[in-house]
Amino acid sequence: MGKRDKEERPSGAWEIVKVAIDACRQQLLQCERTSGVVQDHDGNYMDDEDFIQQAEYLAYLLRKAHVKMQLLIEKAGFVHYLAEYKSGFAAFTDLTDLKPINEEPDYLVSDPLDYIDTAYSSLNELVIGLDDYQLELGMVRRILNNTPYIVEDFKADPHKENDIKLTLVKYLQNIFPSTRAEVKIGHVFKKYSCDIGIDALKALIEVKYAMTETELKAELDGIYADMKGYAGDDRWVHFFALIYTTKPIAAPERLLAEYKLSRVDMSWTPIIVHGTGDRVKTVNPSRSPRKRDASGSS
Known part of the structure; x- marks a missing residue:
């Protein structure tokens, strides 16, 4: 056999992560729909309450996608990459942080989502590129x-x-x-x-x-x-x-x-x-008990 086609790759774990990433993308769109600021009684501007709730739900979905991505990396056999991936994701301390694209508030980007998506795509390309020998x-x-x-x-x-x-x-x-x-x-x-x-x-x-x-x-x-x-x-x-x-x-x-x-x-x-196991205990013949005669002496 030669290189594996995409359709030949085991799809279960990969599809689970893909669905998780797609769910994050859909939630990011929901964040865009509710994005906006409101002004309080003191004249201070703050994010709309509905937007805050949607961003928090996105953070929840990102954490789930992150866990599933870790399991996928391990399942794919790239355990040495796992620590690097986890370290990179740990840099995103606030998963609710969304930034406008080119200062356009109607279009938002989530850096942790892009990070997971990029890791998924890169891993996907690596596995498709592996031959049967590897x-x-x-x-x-x-x-x-x-x-x-x-x-x-x-x-x-x-x-x-x-x-x-x-x-x-x-x-x-x-x-x-x-x-x-x-x-x-x-x-x-x-x-x-x-x-x-x-x-x-x-x-x-x-x-x-x-x-x-x-x-x-x-x-x-x-x-x-x-x-x-x-x-x-x-x-x-x-x-x-x-x-x-x-x-x-x-x-x-x-x-x-x-x-x-x-x-x-x-x-x-x-x-x-x-696992289970122990050592076989051997008896030294020279140390075996000496027989006693009828009188009780040895």
Whole structure:
């Protein structure tokens, strides 16, 4: 398949945001119809009461459209853009503030509405411009973010990294047939082995398993070493680092901040998820209880 046509794009979430923006546009027209000023007993001019009410309702619709736009950005897979979008919208401190176009009071503009509309159009163009290769990479990212649910569906009882890896390989092979485990990456003197590779997407996935913050720190050091070891092989250009923890040790935002502060290779996508699991407790044979004889001595 080639580039996706507009009609082929999943329309549900997009249509919801479009309807929300259109509702704001219609309410802006209502504001224009009621715009005007009145003079109080002291001779001061102020906005008409009906106009104030219509502007407040527009602000309410803008807040709703803003929330729906955030959900759309996340659903479309552009999570790195989400913070930038939210920060830009936060600059509009008064959503009732309407300005005349070219000093014509009959025609009003809402900067936050234009901001949402522009973000929607830009995102729309980006998604339409994505080919299937890029969309499938986004699918891989969403699958990895849903690892705990996949583990649950497979009724896996993870005790170590390998348990998570094997479960993901089975799942991914149903969607991406070129998925395989233990991908070898050779250098001059040393060979490396990555947990999962998807040849068709030129993507590698490194899986880590942690139960405590101390283990998490050790696994991060391992990922940093992997970044250097996997570099330089043209067969692989996309990298995912999945950290599976058995309890909420760290939030995704904290992990991303750690990556940025460490100045690591940002072509790697860090993902941290929390699911069930523990460690298998082993018994040391040398420490097993000694049998007692009939007299009670050992």
